[in-house]
Amino acid sequence: MAEHTIKAFDQEMDKLRGLIAEMGGRAESAIEKAMLSLQRHDKALAAEVVADDKRIDAIEAEVEKLAIEIIALRAPMANDLRDVIAALKIVGVVERIGDYAKNIAKRVPLIAANQRTQEPIALLPSMGQVATEMVQDALNAFAARDADLAVAVVERDTVVDDFYNSVFRTLVTFMVENPKTISECAHLLFIAKNIERIGDHATNVAEMVYYAATGQTLPDRERGGAQSQED
Amino acid sequence: MAEHTIKAFDQEMDKLRGLIAEMGGRAESAIEKAMLSLQRHDKALAAEVVADDKRIDAIEAEVEKLAIEIIALRAPMANDLRDVIAALKIVGVVERIGDYAKNIAKRVPLIAANQRTQEPIALLPSMGQVATEMVQDALNAFAARDADLAVAVVERDTVVDDFYNSVFRTLVTFMVENPKTISECAHLLFIAKNIERIGDHATNVAEMVYYAATGQTLPDRERGGAQSQED
Numbered sequence: 001m002a003e004h005t006i007k008a009f010d011q012e013m014d015k016l017r018g019l020i021a022e023m024g025g026r027a028e029s030a031i032e033k034a035m036l037s038l039q040r041h042d043k044a045l046a047a048e049v050v051a052d053d054k055r056i057d058a059i060e061a062e063v064e065k066l067a068i069e070i071i072a073l074r075a076p077m078a079n080d081l082r083d084v085i086a087a088l089k090i091v092g093v094v095e096r097i098g099d100y101a102k103n104i105a106k107r108v109p110l111i112a113a114n115q116r117t118q119e120p121i122a123l124l125p126s127m128g129q130v131a132t133e134m135v136q137d138a139l140n141a142f143a144a145r146d147a148d149l150a151v152a153v154v155e156r157d158t159v160v161d162d163f164y165n166s167v168f169r170t171l172v173t174f175m176v177e178n179p180k181t182i183s184e185c186a187h188l189l190f191i192a193k194n195i196e197r198i199g200d201h202a203t204n205v206a207e208m209v210y211y212a213a214t215g216q217t218l219p220d221r222e223r224g225g226a227q228s229q230e231d
Numbered sequence: 232m233a234e235h236t237i238k239a240f241d242q243e244m245d246k247l248r249g250l251i252a253e254m255g256g257r258a259e260s261a262i263e264k265a266m267l268s269l270q271r272h273d274k275a276l277a278a279e280v281v282a283d284d285k286r287i288d289a290i291e292a293e294v295e296k297l298a299i300e301i302i303a304l305r306a307p308m309a310n311d312l313r314d315v316i317a318a319l320k321i322v323g324v325v326e327r328i329g330d331y332a333k334n335i336a337k338r339v340p341l342i343a344a345n346q347r348t349q350e351p352i353a354l355l356p357s358m359g360q361v362a363t364e365m366v367q368d369a370l371n372a373f374a375a376r377d378a379d380l381a382v383a384v385v386e387r388d389t390v391v392d393d394f395y396n397s398v399f400r401t402l403v404t405f406m407v408e409n410p411k412t413i414s415e416c417a418h419l420l421f422i423a424k425n426i427e428r429i430g431d432h433a434t435n436v437a438e439m440v441y442y443a444a445t446g447q448t449l450p451d452r453e454r455g456g457a458q459s460q461e462d
Contacts, residue, residue: 068313171417172413175406179410
């Protein structure tokens with residue numbers, strides 16, 4: 001590329017990264033607000049999370065449009081092209097993280113504000129906390145192209161998975177003992193699953209960051225990339 | 232593009248479409264086998280679905296590699312570039328459909344082969360059938376660039392959604408009445424959710440096909456594209 005083209009490419013990539021950072025910040029905030037709305041039975045806050053997801057979707061569309069423009073106008077080669085494609089993939093994963101937060105928020109009005117679900121709901125916030133931190137670290141690793149931080153995120157995925165398995169068992173036991181709560185606990189099961197998926201997706205972002213930074217896939221996992229887990 | 236470049240581009244796009252068709256066929260087969268393994272308590276068949284998903288993932292990686300090569304070597308403009316990007320997005324969605332099938336299969340060994348889960352399991356096959364047909368039609372619409380067929384797929388999404396809501400209520404009632412089956416029914420709830428998500432993703436493919444064929448997004452939906460639903 002000619003020098004002015006390289007400069008334009010770098011500027012456009014910076015813009016792309018800035019948009020992804022903004023989107024990541026909004027996704028993190030969505031998870032936190034969704035978990036808070038669940039704990040407080042705050043339907044208004046939950047509705048806010050659902051409404052705000054439109055902005056996350058809009059940024060994704062903006063990133064896609066910009067990425068296609070960069071490819072079409074700058075015709076980046078090799079590593080640069082891989083960087084643009086990686087950004088496109090990461091933005092898709094972040095958008096899905098936002099959708100999981102939205103899904104958690106959507107279930108809040110389905111869970112009645114009474115004492116009987118207090119105990120099972122209390123299982124979820126610390127699990128949500130770990131997942132949120134993974135998302136933060138994965139996005140920080142992306143912004144700083146930090147392979148070590150990316151590895152640390154991937155290693156934490158088993159924490160969320162173990163958390164989920166434990167919550168699943170506890171919720172089932174609670175349902176057996178409190179049949180009147182079964183419908184609400186079913187929604188809590190799905191919320192726990194959504195949190196677990198957020199952890200998986202943070203891991204996927206971290207794997208992509210590691211690959212982009214080192215040119216190598218992480219060992220000991222079935223396959224890198226956004227789609228290695230169940231969904 | 233020069234004529235030889237146009238020809239090379241068309242040939243490569245044909246190859247790309249062929250790979251996506253193969254991948255789609257494998258994803259459809261995975262859903263069918265997963266549902267069959269559930270009905271028959273066939274753990275070997277379920278394990279086959281899980282193992283076969285690796286091939287779907289491998290084709291996705293092949294499509295991504297080919298798409299990046301096409302962009303890098305042929306520098307397609309405007310519509311052609313949009314076609315390549317659309318193929319990249321559709322392949323990601325098909326891969327996720329395969330993952331949902333894998334997830335259904337993974338739950339089969341967790342559901343004991345006895346009479347007591349026969350009734351709730353019987354709720355699922357016809358729902359699976361509708362979702363499989365949606366996937367088939369979405370991929371046929373893609374292969375034939377058939378906007379009308381794409382619209383028909385999108386219109387069927389509410390059928391799967393209604394099915395899911397009905398199954399959810401029936402399963403919860405069954406759990407209340409049969410507390411010993413709660414753990415197994417929780418897995419059936421997740422399976423029902425996976426089928427519903429397969430329908431959503433078939434709809435997403437159909438929306439992308441419609442957009443690629445007509446240049447317009449479908450009305451009466453929040454937003455086209457792969458990520459409009461909850462996850």
